[in-house]
Every structure is written in C-alpha cells, then in structure tokens.
Amino acid sequence: MQRAALVLGAGGFIGSHLVKRLKQEKFWVRGVDLKYPEFSQTEADDFVIADLRDPVMCREVIDRKFDEIYQLAADMGGAGYIFTGENDADIMHNSATINLNVLDSARRRNSRKLFYSSSACMYPAYNQEDADNPMTAEASAYPAAPDSEYGWEKLFSERLFLAYARNYGFDVSVARFHNIFGPEGTWTGGKEKAPAAICRKVAAATNHIEIWGDGQQTRSFLYIDECVEGILRLMRSDFAGPVNIGSDEMVTIRKLAEMIIAISGKKLEIRHIPGPTGVRGRNSDNTLIQEKLGWQPMRPLSEGLRSTFAWVSNQVHHNAPTKVPVLEPIRPVHPERKRA
Ligand code: NAD
Numbered sequence: 654m655q656r657a658a659l660v661l662g663a664g665g666f667i668g669s670h671l672v673k674r675l676k677q678e679k680f681w682v683r684g685v686d687l688k689y690p691e692f693s694q695t696e697a698d699d700f701v702i703a704d705l706r707d708p709v710m711c712r713e714v715i716d717r718k719f720d721e722i723y724q725l726a727a728d729m730g731g732a733g734y735i736f737t738g739e740n741d742a743d744i745m746h747n748s749a750t751i752n753l754n755v756l757d758s759a760r761r762r763n764s765r766k767l768f769y770s771s772s773a774c775m776y777p778a779y780n781q782e783d784a785d786n787p788m789t790a791e792a793s794a795y796p797a798a799p800d801s802e803y804g805w806e807k808l809f810s811e812r813l814f815l816a817y818a819r820n821y822g823f824d825v826s827v828a829r830f831h832n833i834f835g836p837e838g839t840w841t842g843g844k845e846k847a848p849a850a851i852c853r854k855v856a857a858a859t860n861h862i863e864i865w866g867d868g869q870q871t872r873s874f875l876y877i878d879e880c881v882e883g884i885l886r887l888m889r890s891d892f893a894g895p896v897n898i899g900s901d902e903m904v905t906i907r908k909l910a911e912m913i914i915a916i917s918g919k920k921l922e923i924r925h926i927p928g929p930t931g932v933r934g935r936n937s938d939n940t941l942i943q944e945k946l947g948w949q950p951m952r953p954l955s956e957g958l959r960s961t962f963a964w965v966s967n968q969v970h971h972n973a974p975t976k977v978p979v980l981e982p983i984r985p986v987h988p989e990r991k992r993a
Pocket of ligand 1: 661662663664665666667668685686687688703704705706724725726727728729730747751770771772773829830831832833834839846
C-alpha cells in the first residue's frame with residue numbers, strides 16, 4: 654500500500670523541499686500551510702490552506718492515520734524577526750498553539766510517528782559567548798537559557814513531543830536545525846536569514862554592502878538538500894533525539910559575506926552597521942548525529958552558496974520582489990483534493 658505523509662508548514666522553505674523529496678520516494682503527500690509555496694508549485698497530492706492554530710481545522714487536516722507526520726509549521730524568521738523583541742508574544746503563542754493542536758489531533762487519529770523541527774536557538778546563550786568556541790552538544794541544553802523567546806518556545810515544544818512519546822507511545826524524532834539555507838528560501842521582506850539576505854545585498858550592490866554587527870559573530874549554515882536528508886534519516890532511525898542537524902563548517906558573518914562577494918565576481922566594500930545579531934558564536938556539534946545515524950552533513954558551504962546566490966540573484970534581477978500575500982485560511986473541504 655502507498656505510504657502517506659503529512660507535511661505541516663509545506664508552504665514554507667524546508668517543508669516545500671521536503672514534499673518534493675517525499676514525492677520522489679513515492680509517498681502520497683498532504684501539505685498544510687497558511688499559504689502555498691512562494692517560488693514553485695507544490696508537488697503535494699493534496700494541499701490544504703489551513704490555520705493550525707485553530708484546533709478544529711487542525712483535526713480536519715489530520716483526519717486519518719498517516720505513516721509519517723512532519724511538523725515544520727512555525728511563526729519564524731531571521732534575526733530581524735526573532736531578535737528584536739517586537740514579535741515575541743506572537744512567536745510564542747502561534748508556534749506553541751500549533752504544536753499543542755498537532756499533537757492532540759495526531760493522538761485522536763492514532764498517527765503516532767511524528768518529526769518535530771526544533772532549533773539551535775534553544776541552546777543556552779551562556780555557552781555561545783565565545784565566537785571561536787561555541788558549545789552546542791545536545792546535552793548542554795540545560796540549565797536552559799535561550800537568547801530568544803523563539804528558542805524558549807522550541808525548548809517547550811521539543812519537551813512536549815517527548816512527553817507524548819513517553820505518555821502516549823508516540824514515535825517522535827526531534828531535530829535541532831542550525832541555519833538552513835538554499836534556493837526558494839525567503840530572501841526579502843524581513844523574515845529572511847543571513848545567507849539569503851547577504852546574497853540579495855550582493856546581487857543588488859554596485860559599490861558596497863552593509864551587514865549587521867561587527868561581522869565577527871560566527872555561525873554554520875546547512876544546505877537544504879542535506880537538511881532534508883538528515884530529516885529522513887532521523888525519521889527512519891530508532892533514535893528520537895533531540896539531535897543537531899547542521900553543518901560544522903563554522904564561519905564568521907564577514908567571511909560569509911566575503912565568500913558570497915567572491916562568488917558574484919564583484920568588488921564590494923563591506924560596511925558594518927548596528928543590527929540584531931543573536932549569540933556571538935554558534936556551530937553545529939555533530940558528534941551525536943554521527944554516533945547515532947552514522948552520518949553527518951559534509952557538503953562544503955561554498956557549493957551551497959553558489960547555487961543560492963544564483964537563485965537569489967535571479968530573483969533580484971528578473972523577478973522583482975513580489976511579496977506573495979498570506980491567504981486567509983479557508984476551511985478544508987475534502988482531503989483528496991489537489992491544487993488546480
Ligand atoms: P518557513 O517560515 O519558511 O516555514 C514555516 C511555515 O509555517 C510557513 O510557510 C508558514 O506559513 C507556516 N505557518 C506558520 N503559522 C502557521 C499556521 N498557524 N498554520 C499553518 N501554517 C503555518 O520556515 P522554514 O525555514 O521552512 O522552517 C521550518 C521549521 O524549521 C520551523 O519550525 C522552524 O522554526 C524550524 N527551523 C528552521 C531553521 C532554518 O534555518 N530555516 C532553523 C531552525 C529551525
């Protein structure tokens with residue numbers, strides 16, 4: 654029998670790529686989101702526009718037993734969205750409500766195999782003050798002290814998923830993503846993250862670009878294909894996590910900008926301006942994923958940046974920034990419907 658997967662947040666960056674991969678694997682896929690993917694047609698067999706904060710809608714989209722459920726829907730964005738403080742209440746309320754509703758609905762349908770996307774933002778800020786030696790071993794999560802409310806919500810929700818595993822026999826997989834990037838990711842509008850934002854600035858610039866902070870803050874960035882690979886490997890393993898899914902190729906933000914400028918072939922000056930930067934240093938510690946899955950991401954950052962720059966540059970020059978409006982949620986009618 655054909656296996657069925659549900660991807661929540663299928664209109665988003667990682668979710669839309671995951672749908673493509675699940676279709677390659679011959680799954681029947683239902684995607685759910687507030688919006689369709691912005692940059693390409695969804696490949697889901699059925700795509701339901703729904704607001705997962707609404708428990709009734711959530712139960713209507715989880716109306717059967719799925720072999721695999723991927724919970725990626727969240728109110729999220731880059732540093733300009735999650736570190737300013739202005740969106741804290743929305744971020745916490747929206748994402749926590751989604752996770753509470755999803756788990757309750759899945760329990761009612763006896764759909765117990767779920768993936769949850771947590772974030773490296775849940776790691777304690779006190780372990781990430783040294784740009785050269787950040788600590789993100791999974792076991793270093795406590796005493797908890799995330800540097801953002803976004804991180805606190807992720808920590809709460811990963812605990813929630815693990816509690817459902819303990820109390821209701823759910824088979825959960827919890828990953829902590831570290832800065833995922835690639836083509837078809839948000840690149841403008843305020844929710845974009847550093848690689849896409851810098852690609853956009855470089856693509857548009859003739860003389861200089863501005864980057865937030867002094868550029869010495871460190872991060873690692875994982876290309877989308879390897880993120881999807883990690884999600885599926887974790888989901889199909891008997892390890893629940895939480896486990897990092899990230900690259901351990903750490904660079905300063907200035908170095909990231911220099912790499913993108915080099916790819917563009919332009920000569921541009923880098924100017925540093927004040928802006929939200931998050932923790933001083935962060936890198937993915939891949940010891941546990943290697944130990945549990947016998948696998949870790951290996952693709953060089955420069956490769957992913959090349960294809961991402963090409964895509965963002967094309968958006969900047971040929972597809973002037975069209976902001977696709979978030980559709981008003983409509984009540985799903987029948988599940989076996991495909992987007993026209
Ligand atoms: P994204 O913003 O592109 O995708 C999230 C999707 O959730 C969006 O399409 C959004 O419309 C949808 N959504 C939000 N509220 C909803 C609601 N009430 N009902 C239905 N859908 C709703 O983000 P992404 O980069 O694809 O991230 C996917 C997941 O991975 C998120 O949970 C995010 O927190 C997590 N994560 C991502 C990164 C990263 O670098 N991209 C890093 C760490 C964790």
